[in-house]
Amino acid sequence: MITGITGQDGSYLAELLLDAGYRVVGMTRRTSTDVHERIRHLADRIEVCSGDLLDQSSMTAIVADIRPHEIYNLAAQSFVPASFSQPVLTGEFTALGVTRVLEAVRAVDPSIRFYQASSSEMFGKVQAVPQSEHTPFYPRSPYGVAKLYGHWITVNYRESYDLYAVSGILFNHESERRGKEFVTRKISDGVARIKLGLATELRLGNLDAQRDWGFAGDYVRAMWLMLQQPEPDDYVVSTGRTHHVRDFVRLAFESVGLDYERYVVVDPRFYRPAEVDLLIGDPAKAKRVLNWEPAVSFEALVERMVAADLDRLRP
Ligand code: NAP
Numbered sequence: 001m002i003t004g005i006t007g008q009d010g011s012y013l014a015e016l017l018l019d020a021g022y023r024v025v026g027m028t029r030r031t032s033t034d035v036h037e038r039i040r041h042l043a044d045r046i047e048v049c050s051g052d053l054l055d056q057s058s059m060t061a062i063v064a065d066i067r068p069h070e071i072y073n074l075a076a077q078s079f080v081p082a083s084f085s086q087p088v089l090t091g092e093f094t095a096l097g098v099t100r101v102l103e104a105v106r107a108v109d110p111s112i113r114f115y116q117a118s119s120s121e122m123f124g125k126v127q128a129v130p131q132s133e134h135t136p137f138y139p140r141s142p143y144g145v146a147k148l149y150g151h152w153i154t155v156n157y158r159e160s161y162d163l164y165a166v167s168g169i170l171f172n173h174e175s176e177r178r179g180k181e182f183v184t185r186k187i188s189d190g191v192a193r194i195k196l197g198l199a200t201e202l203r204l205g206n207l208d209a210q211r212d213w214g215f216a217g218d219y220v221r222a223m224w225l226m227l228q229q230p231e232p233d234d235y236v237v238s239t240g241r242t243h244h245v246r247d248f249v250r251l252a253f254e255s256v257g258l259d260y261e262r263y264v265v266v267d268p269r270f271y272r273p274a275e276v277d278l279l280i281g282d283p284a285k286a287k288r289v290l291n292w293e294p295a296v297s298f299e300a301l302v303e304r305m306v307a308a309d310l311d312r313l314r315p
């Protein structure tokens with residue numbers, strides 16, 4: 001069972017599990033319009049059920065009905081700027097939502113294996129470089145604070161009720177399926193539009209922030225591996241390399257033969273009340289225990305995202 005199956009990671013994870021022979025059930029929330037774009041190609045291979053992280057009775061009923069062996073809790077309000085404008089809702093989804101799923105597991109079948117989508121945003125104002133499973137947390141946004149709650153409630157239920165519950169502390173991972181408001185996709189989409197003559201500029205915020213960016217398809221493999229271990233544990237998943245937003249911008253424009261300085265406008269509207277300046281993860285434990293390594297490089301990621309947006313937008 002995957003919560004958040006309509007999101008970027010949900011769609012890649014569903015593909016991976018189907019390829020491994022799983023029955024896959026995705027939980028989606030009710031909407032008046034169809035928002036299943038990322039899983040449309042899987043429509044005849046997955047089952048979809050309606051529920052909401054805000055609603056305990058729907059969560060418990062779905063888990064009781066499906067009786068999954070594994071639950072991947074990917075659903076969340078995941079956009080950092082929205083967490084500043086909607087902090088209470090972000091706490092309800094992204095923090096308390098985790099407890100609701102865990103309560104459903106506890107009530108229905110404590111042997112269900114549970115994955116929580118934790119985040120490098122929890123490191124925030126980083127207390128060590130690189131960040132590992134032992135680095136203290138210091139979140140810098142309501143989103144980061146909510147994810148920290150989700151992390152600790154997962155650890156707490158593991159220790160209190162002996163659940164197989166794990167927290168994957170994943171660093172930024174991207175793809176052509178990334179939401180268009182996140183910086184990498186905003187850049188690839190903007191570059192494609194400029195190249196095709198559909199736009200003349202790209203307005204961005206802080207170009208000096210640094211992120212450890214990987215490919216989402218690689219990262220869902222780490223989620224699955226975490227639920228296949230003899231004992232539940234928490235892992236940092238990252239590439240171990242960091243780049244400035246400016247590097248992503250420069251490479252993306254270069255990939256279509258353009259100079260970014262002619263098109264990018266820095267717009268303070270996209271600055272955040274508090275910024276996470278530098279993220280770089282230490283993936284040593286994931287490599288040692290899970291035998292996990294990313295396959296797609298930063299450079300290849302930039303290229304494939306721009307190429308995909310060019311293909312999508314080309315008349
Ligand atoms: P995403 O594309 O924003 O997808 C979020 C999913 O959550 C969507 O399917 C969304 O459904 C669903 N959702 C939101 N609120 C819900 C609610 N109240 N009830 C049920 N479903 C709800 O996020 P992503 O990039 O795939 O990330 C997956 C998870 O990993 C998230 O928890 C995110 O915070 C975490 N994470 C992501 C990264 C990253 O770099 N991508 C890194 C670390 C952690 P709708 O389609 O209906 O909106």
Ligand code: G4F
Pocket residue numbers: 078079080118119120121170171172173181182183184186203204205206207209210211245270271272275276279
């Ligand atoms: O792409 P972003 O919005 O991702 P952010 O804030 O790092 O969060 C993402 O990664 C987390 C893992 O660390 C996830 F947990 C979270 O759910 C999400 O997937 O911004 C990246 C950086 C920031 O420093 C931001 O200030 O890019 C900078 N930036 C510069 N200009 C911009 C822009 N970000 C956005 N979204 N839009 C801009 O115009």
